[in-house]
Amino acid sequence: MLALTLYPWxxxxxxxxxxxxxxxxxxxxxxxxxxxxxxxxIAIHAGALPFPRHSGPTGRKNLYDALVYGPVQVAWPKxxxxxxxxxxxxxxxxxxxxxxxxxxxxxxxxVCTARVMDWDRRVFSQWDEDGAWHWRLADVxxxxxxxxxxxxHQRFWRLPQDVELAVLAGQRExxxx
Numbered sequence: 001m002l003a004l005t006l007y008p009w010x011x012x013x014x015x016x017x018x019x020x021x022x023x024x025x026x027x028x029x030x031x032x033x034x035x036x037x038x039x040x041x042i043a044i045h046a047g048a049l050p051f052p053r054h055s056g057p058t059g060r061k062n063l064y065d066a067l068v069y070g071p072v073q074v075a076w077p078k079x080x081x082x083x084x085x086x087x088x089x090x091x092x093x094x095x096x097x098x099x100x101x102x103x104x105x106x107x108x109x110x111v112c113t114a115r116v117m118d119w120d121r122r123v124f125s126q127w128d129e130d131g132a133w134h135w136r137l138a139d140v141x142x143x144x145x146x147x148x149x150x151x152x153h154q155r156f157w158r159l160p161q162d163v164e165l166a167v168l169a170g171q172r173e174x175x176x177x
Contacts, residue, residue, distance in 0.1 A: 001164045003043035003110065005152030011046040012103035013127070015112040015142045022140070024125065027132035030155075031119060038118060041139070043110045043159055043167055047152045109146035110159070110167050115139045143170035144177065 006014075006026065013023035114137040121133060128134045147166045149159070159167065 001041065001043050001113075001159050001167065002037075002156045003045045003149075003152070003159050004156060005045040005047040005154070008046040008048075008105055008107045011044055011111050012105060014044060014114065014137065014140060016103040021126075023127045024137045024140075025127050026135040026137060027127070027129040028135060029132060031133045032116075032135075032156075037116050039115060041113050041115050042156070043164075044112045044114060045149055045152045046106045046109055046111050046146070048107050106146045108150055108152075109148045110143065110163065111146045112140055112142045113167065113171060114141070141171050141174050143167065144173050145170065 004026065010023065010026075013021075014026075017023065117136045117138045119133050119135045121131075122128075123130060124134070147163055147170060149163055
């Protein structure tokens with residue numbers, strides 16, 4: 001199975017949001033160079049955070065906290081949605097808060113799979129960025145437990161066999177639940 005690495009904060013809107021506001025496109029500066037991808041299922045990999053989780057003596061100092069101490073709010077005005085990035089003692093890691101719902105923010109793991117249905121440059125949804133190639137995603141399956149993968153890659157990359165087997169098992173479990 002092929003995988004695509006995204007910044008960790010772009011994965012929860014694909015994997016966890018309700019369909020009405022879910023991110024069903026991935027914006028890229030490049031177009032896939034092959035037609036075999038159309039209709040294929042790919043793994044969505046949450047890459048590493050581009051800054052340390054904890055870099056200060058209090059354990060709260062990081063890039064986001066340098067801007068605003070405490071929970072950080074990220075707004076997507078086109079969506080009329082406010083996400084809050086916070087650290088919760090009951091949650092091992094970062095999370096996004098959408099309304100009343102907490103969305104886990106995983107890193108270095110496969111969180112879901114999706115089919116790449118098509119790609120274009122037309123702006124159809126609130127997630128489409130002007131000037132980018134919009135890869136249309138469908139049939140998203142969120143894994144019950146993220147599958148750890150220490151290192152992602154730029155562009156597409158093939159999952160190691162053991163990871164692919166774990167992802168396929170997670171898909172089966174999600175579909176049977």
